[in-house]
Amino acid sequence: MMLLGKLLLKISSGILIGAMAQGQTLAQPAAAAKGAPVAGTPAVAKKLDSAGLKNEDSMKKPEELVKASNPKAKKETLSSTELSNEDPSKLEKQIKAIQLILRNEKDRVKKINLYLRLSYLHVSIAKKYGVKRIKGEKVSAVEAKHLDEAEKILSFLLKNVENNKRMLSTLYNIKGLVAYELDQPEKTVGNFLKSIELNSKNSQAEVMSIFIGEYYFEVEKYDDAIKYYQMFYTRMNKSQKALSDYKIAWSYLNKKEIDKAEHQFIKIIKEQLDRGIAEDSFKDLAFILTQNKDEAVLINKVNGFLSNPGLKGRLYYYCLLFFLQNSKGEPKEMVFKEVLTIQKDPLEVLKIMSLKVSFEKRDIPSPNMVNAILNLDKRLSLAKKEIKAQFFKSDAFQLEDDSEFNIRTHIDAYAGRLKTDENMPKPQLGELAVKLIGIHLNWFPMSKKRVLLYHLWIDTCVDLKNSPCLFNLETRFKNEKDSSESLEFLKKIQIEILALYDEAYEKDKVKHKPAFIGRLKTFIQAFPDDPLALRSEKRLFGILFTEKNYVEALPVGEAIFKNEKTTENAQKVLLIFFELQRYADVQNHPIYSTYTSPEITEVKREASLKSAMLNSHAGNFQNYENDIKAYLRTSPSEEKAAVVYVDYFKKIIELGQFDKLDQEWKSLPATIKARPTFNSIRSQFFDQSLNTGNLYLLPAFWMYGTDKTMNYQVLLNRTIHNQKLTTADFAELEKQDQDKRLYLYSIVAYTDPDAIHAHLIAKPKMTVEEKRLAYSTLLLTYKQMTPMLKPEQVKMFKEFVSELSQEDKEVAIEKNIKNMIFPNAKMNPKTYESYVVNNVDNVKFLRTKVLKAVTSGTSKQKIRLLEKMADVETKMAESIKNSPAPAGLSEAQLKEYQGGLADMAKEYDTQAESFKKAKVEVETKLNKDIDDEKNSLLPMKTAESWTVAQNENFKKLQAIYEKLSVKASIIFLDNLLSSKKIDTAEYYSLKTWVFFKMGMSEAHRKLYRAELESTGQQALIDKWKAIP
Structure with a gap:
C-alpha cells in the first residue's frame, strides 16, 4: 500500500487534529498491508502483472489477415427475363387459365405462343421449389413434375416449329433452363450452344454465353472459357462484364500467362464495374505482385499499372497485407513511404498507418513500434469523428491486439522481466508504458482488459511518483465514477494526491493554498462519509474563514456551528450572510439572528440598506421602500440621509409616483432640500414627466440656480404648465444658448406673440435668427397673411417684409411729371415751337429719372410711373406731329415738312410703347404674386x-x-x-x-x-x- 503522508488537518487556531498530526499513515486493513486488495477495489494478483495481456501465442496469425480470392466461388446466377418470380400458387392458376384457352384456340401462331408461355410457367414453378435445394440433392417430385411438363411441351413445339430459327433458339434456351434445374450442366451447355447458333441475337445470349464460359472454366478449358466470356461482352450489363473480366483474368492466371492476368485485373480495378469483384481483384493482383519481395520492383509495377492515387493506395494496402503475412521482420519502408505519399483518403491512411504498427511489432520494447503508434495517434486526433468511428468499427481489430502486446513488452521490461536491445532506462520504460496505456484506452475504451490496464497504469504512476499522471487518472476515474471499481480507484488516487498537497502547503502556504483548498473540497465532496472527510472539513474551515472566502466557508461554518453554538460563531455566519447579500437571513434567520451583540446589531443595520438596494434592482418597490424607511429611522447623518433620499426619489420618479414625490419632498427639512445633490432629482423628474407625458405640476421644483441645463428644464416645465414668462424667466432665457432660447420663444409665440415680439425688439441688437422670429411674431400679432405694416416696422424688417405689406406712396419724380406742359393748337407757332423744343430735354430728363425710380420702387409705384411716362412720351410725339408749318410752303414742301415731323415723333411713340409694355409686365407679375399669395394660404380646418x-x-x-x-x-x-x-x-x-x-x-x-x-x-x- 502507498503511504498517505503527512496530511495535517488544522483549525484556524493551529491545533493539530488526530493521529494525522503525528505523521501517522492512513490505517488500512491488515490484509491490504500484505498485498491483498482493499475492499471494493478490483483485484489484481500482484503489482505490475501483465499476464492478462496479449502475448505472441494469443495473437492473430498474419495469414488470417488477408487471403487471395477463390474464383470458382464467383458465378452468374442463371436466369431468364421470361421466368416469373411470383408465388407458385398464382403461377398454377395461370397454367390452368392458359390450358382452358388452348382448348378453344384455333389460331396456330397463338397456340404456339401459349404453349411457349406454358413452358416458361412450368420452369418458373420448378425454379421456385428448387431454390432451397442444395447442389447434388435429388430433385423433388413437384419440381420433377413441372420440369417434365415443360420438357413435353418443348418436344411438342420442336416438332411443330420449322424454319423459325428465332423460335427454335428460344425453345433450346428453355430446354437449357430445364437441364439446369435438373443439375445437368453438359445438357444445359449443349442446348445453350444450339440456342446461340440458331439466333445470336437472342436476348438471353449474354447469360447463356457466361454460363458456357463458367462451365469451361470449371472443367479447366480456359481458352474456351475466355472465348465465351468475351462472346457477347459488348451487350452485357456492368455486373456481367465485371464477372467475365474477372474469370478471364483467372483463366490467364491458370494458364500461367501472368502478364495478361495482371492487365486483366488492372482493367477490372480501373473500370470499377462491380465493387466486390474490384475489391477481390485488388487482393488477387496484390497476391501476384508480392510473390516478388523486391519493393522497388513492386512500386514500379504498381505505378506503371495505375495513375489514380486512390486506386494505387488501395493496391499498395493489400500488397502490404500480403507482405506482412509472408515477410516477417521486413519493415517495407519504401512501400509505406510510397503509399502514404499518394494516399489522400483519410480512412485508408489510418488503415495503412495501423498496418505499420503491425510491421514494427517485436518481442521486446521497440522504439519503431512506439513511433508507429504515436504517429497513428496523432493522425487519429486530426481525423473527423465519423472517419475514426468507421476505422475502429471495421479496421482496428489487429491494432488492438498489437497495441496490447506492445504494452505488455514495456510493462515486463519496466518490471525487469524482459530486457531491451538498447538498455532503455527504467523511468523511460515506465513513462512509455503509461503513455501507451493511455493511448490504448483512448482508442479502445470498452476493451475487455480495461480493468487490468488501469491497474497497470496506477501501479506504474505511483511507482514513478508521477503526479501529473495521477491527475490524468483522477480525471478519467471521475468521468467513470458510476463504476464501483473506478470509484475505489478514484478514492485511492485522491488520498495520494491530498498527501502531496498537504506536504507542499506546509512548505509554502501562500503559493499552495488555492490548490490545497481545492483538494480538500474535492475529497470531502467525493467521499463525505469517510472518516478522513470530517477532519478535512475542520482543516478547510480554518483556512477559508481566515481568508474570508465566505461563499465556500458558509456550509462548512454552519456544520461547525451545529457542534459549537456560540455568539462568535453565529456572528461569523451572519457576516457571511451579509457578504453573500443574504440580508433577509441577517435580520430574520431563525437561529443565528437570535444572538445579540453590538456587532450583530451593526450588521443588521447595514443589511437593511443593502437589502433596499437589492429590492430596488429587483423591481420590488414595496420591500425597497420598507428597507429605506427602516434605514432612515436609524437617524443617519444628514449627508447619508440625503444620499438615500436621492436614491429613493429616483425610484419614485421611475415608477411615475409623482404624488408621493410631492408629499415626500414637502416633508424634507429645508437644509436637505438645498443640497446640490437634489438637482439630479429635479432634472430626472422634468425628463420623466416629459418622456412619459405625465406632466405633473410640481411648482416646488421651479427654482433657478447656477446650473444652466437645470434652469432650462425649469423654463420648459413652467411653459408646459402655461406659466406666463416673467422678467426672471426672460433673464434666465437670455443666459441660455441661442437655439434653446429661440425654441422656447417660438413655443410661447403660439399663444403670446406680443410678449415675445416686444421682448425681442427691445433688445439693443438682434441676431438674424432673432430678427426672423421677431418678424414672425409680428405677423402672428396681426394674424393676417400680408398685413399693412407701419413704416418703422417695414424699416426694421425690410429684408423679410413683402411689398404687399408696404404703404403705396408717391415717388418724387411724379411731381415733375405732373408739372409737364405740352403746347396746344391755340398757341401761336413761335410759342408752340418753344414748348416743343424745351420739352425735348424735359422728356429725356424724366425718362432717365423714371427708369432709375423703377429699379427701386414697389410694383404699384412702377406701374404708376410706367403708365404716366408712357402718357408723357405719347403727348410729346403728338405735340411734335401737330407742330404748325411755316407760312408760304408749297404743297410738296408742306408734305415734306410734315414727314420730317413724323420721323421726329417716332422716337417718342416707340418709347411710349416700351413703357406701356413694361407696365403690363409689372402689372401682370403683381397680380400673379397676389394670386399666388392667396392660393398658397392653406384653408382653415377643424x-x-x-x-x-x-x-x-x-x-x-x-x-x-x-x-x-x-x-x-x-x-x-x-x-x-x-x-x-x-x-x-x-x-x-x-x-x-x-x-x-x-x-x-x-x-x-x-x-x-x-x-x-x-x-x-x-x-x-x-x-x-x-x-x-
Whole structure:
C-alpha cells in the first residue's frame, strides 16, 4: 500500500487534529498491508502483472489477415427475363387459365405462343421449389413434375416449329433452363450452344454465353472459357462484364500467362464495374505482385499499372497485407513511404498507418513500434469523428491486439522481466508504458482488459511518483465514477494526491493554498462519509474563514456551528450572510439572528440598506421602500440621509409616483432640500414627466440656480404648465444658448406673440435668427397673411417684409411729371415751337429719372410711373406731329415738312410703347404674386376633419392638450421626435392636429406652410388641401 503522508488537518487556531498530526499513515486493513486488495477495489494478483495481456501465442496469425480470392466461388446466377418470380400458387392458376384457352384456340401462331408461355410457367414453378435445394440433392417430385411438363411441351413445339430459327433458339434456351434445374450442366451447355447458333441475337445470349464460359472454366478449358466470356461482352450489363473480366483474368492466371492476368485485373480495378469483384481483384493482383519481395520492383509495377492515387493506395494496402503475412521482420519502408505519399483518403491512411504498427511489432520494447503508434495517434486526433468511428468499427481489430502486446513488452521490461536491445532506462520504460496505456484506452475504451490496464497504469504512476499522471487518472476515474471499481480507484488516487498537497502547503502556504483548498473540497465532496472527510472539513474551515472566502466557508461554518453554538460563531455566519447579500437571513434567520451583540446589531443595520438596494434592482418597490424607511429611522447623518433620499426619489420618479414625490419632498427639512445633490432629482423628474407625458405640476421644483441645463428644464416645465414668462424667466432665457432660447420663444409665440415680439425688439441688437422670429411674431400679432405694416416696422424688417405689406406712396419724380406742359393748337407757332423744343430735354430728363425710380420702387409705384411716362412720351410725339408749318410752303414742301415731323415723333411713340409694355409686365407679375399669395394660404380646418393614427402617442397628446395647453402639446411632440419615438411624418401629422384644435390665423397658416415645405411634408400639404 502507498503511504498517505503527512496530511495535517488544522483549525484556524493551529491545533493539530488526530493521529494525522503525528505523521501517522492512513490505517488500512491488515490484509491490504500484505498485498491483498482493499475492499471494493478490483483485484489484481500482484503489482505490475501483465499476464492478462496479449502475448505472441494469443495473437492473430498474419495469414488470417488477408487471403487471395477463390474464383470458382464467383458465378452468374442463371436466369431468364421470361421466368416469373411470383408465388407458385398464382403461377398454377395461370397454367390452368392458359390450358382452358388452348382448348378453344384455333389460331396456330397463338397456340404456339401459349404453349411457349406454358413452358416458361412450368420452369418458373420448378425454379421456385428448387431454390432451397442444395447442389447434388435429388430433385423433388413437384419440381420433377413441372420440369417434365415443360420438357413435353418443348418436344411438342420442336416438332411443330420449322424454319423459325428465332423460335427454335428460344425453345433450346428453355430446354437449357430445364437441364439446369435438373443439375445437368453438359445438357444445359449443349442446348445453350444450339440456342446461340440458331439466333445470336437472342436476348438471353449474354447469360447463356457466361454460363458456357463458367462451365469451361470449371472443367479447366480456359481458352474456351475466355472465348465465351468475351462472346457477347459488348451487350452485357456492368455486373456481367465485371464477372467475365474477372474469370478471364483467372483463366490467364491458370494458364500461367501472368502478364495478361495482371492487365486483366488492372482493367477490372480501373473500370470499377462491380465493387466486390474490384475489391477481390485488388487482393488477387496484390497476391501476384508480392510473390516478388523486391519493393522497388513492386512500386514500379504498381505505378506503371495505375495513375489514380486512390486506386494505387488501395493496391499498395493489400500488397502490404500480403507482405506482412509472408515477410516477417521486413519493415517495407519504401512501400509505406510510397503509399502514404499518394494516399489522400483519410480512412485508408489510418488503415495503412495501423498496418505499420503491425510491421514494427517485436518481442521486446521497440522504439519503431512506439513511433508507429504515436504517429497513428496523432493522425487519429486530426481525423473527423465519423472517419475514426468507421476505422475502429471495421479496421482496428489487429491494432488492438498489437497495441496490447506492445504494452505488455514495456510493462515486463519496466518490471525487469524482459530486457531491451538498447538498455532503455527504467523511468523511460515506465513513462512509455503509461503513455501507451493511455493511448490504448483512448482508442479502445470498452476493451475487455480495461480493468487490468488501469491497474497497470496506477501501479506504474505511483511507482514513478508521477503526479501529473495521477491527475490524468483522477480525471478519467471521475468521468467513470458510476463504476464501483473506478470509484475505489478514484478514492485511492485522491488520498495520494491530498498527501502531496498537504506536504507542499506546509512548505509554502501562500503559493499552495488555492490548490490545497481545492483538494480538500474535492475529497470531502467525493467521499463525505469517510472518516478522513470530517477532519478535512475542520482543516478547510480554518483556512477559508481566515481568508474570508465566505461563499465556500458558509456550509462548512454552519456544520461547525451545529457542534459549537456560540455568539462568535453565529456572528461569523451572519457576516457571511451579509457578504453573500443574504440580508433577509441577517435580520430574520431563525437561529443565528437570535444572538445579540453590538456587532450583530451593526450588521443588521447595514443589511437593511443593502437589502433596499437589492429590492430596488429587483423591481420590488414595496420591500425597497420598507428597507429605506427602516434605514432612515436609524437617524443617519444628514449627508447619508440625503444620499438615500436621492436614491429613493429616483425610484419614485421611475415608477411615475409623482404624488408621493410631492408629499415626500414637502416633508424634507429645508437644509436637505438645498443640497446640490437634489438637482439630479429635479432634472430626472422634468425628463420623466416629459418622456412619459405625465406632466405633473410640481411648482416646488421651479427654482433657478447656477446650473444652466437645470434652469432650462425649469423654463420648459413652467411653459408646459402655461406659466406666463416673467422678467426672471426672460433673464434666465437670455443666459441660455441661442437655439434653446429661440425654441422656447417660438413655443410661447403660439399663444403670446406680443410678449415675445416686444421682448425681442427691445433688445439693443438682434441676431438674424432673432430678427426672423421677431418678424414672425409680428405677423402672428396681426394674424393676417400680408398685413399693412407701419413704416418703422417695414424699416426694421425690410429684408423679410413683402411689398404687399408696404404703404403705396408717391415717388418724387411724379411731381415733375405732373408739372409737364405740352403746347396746344391755340398757341401761336413761335410759342408752340418753344414748348416743343424745351420739352425735348424735359422728356429725356424724366425718362432717365423714371427708369432709375423703377429699379427701386414697389410694383404699384412702377406701374404708376410706367403708365404716366408712357402718357408723357405719347403727348410729346403728338405735340411734335401737330407742330404748325411755316407760312408760304408749297404743297410738296408742306408734305415734306410734315414727314420730317413724323420721323421726329417716332422716337417718342416707340418709347411710349416700351413703357406701356413694361407696365403690363409689372402689372401682370403683381397680380400673379397676389394670386399666388392667396392660393398658397392653406384653408382653415377643424381637428375633427383631420385623421391621425389613434395610437398611444395621440391619446397622450390629446390628454395634454385638453388638460394643459397647446405649448405643452408641442413640447411633448418635439420631445417624442428628438428621442426618435416617432418619425417626422407622424410628428407633423400630430402637430397639425394640435394647430387645428387651437385654430390658426392666416399668418400662422402661412408660417406653418413654410415650415412644412422646408421639411419635405408635401404629402401632408396635399392631404390638408384635399379635406372637404
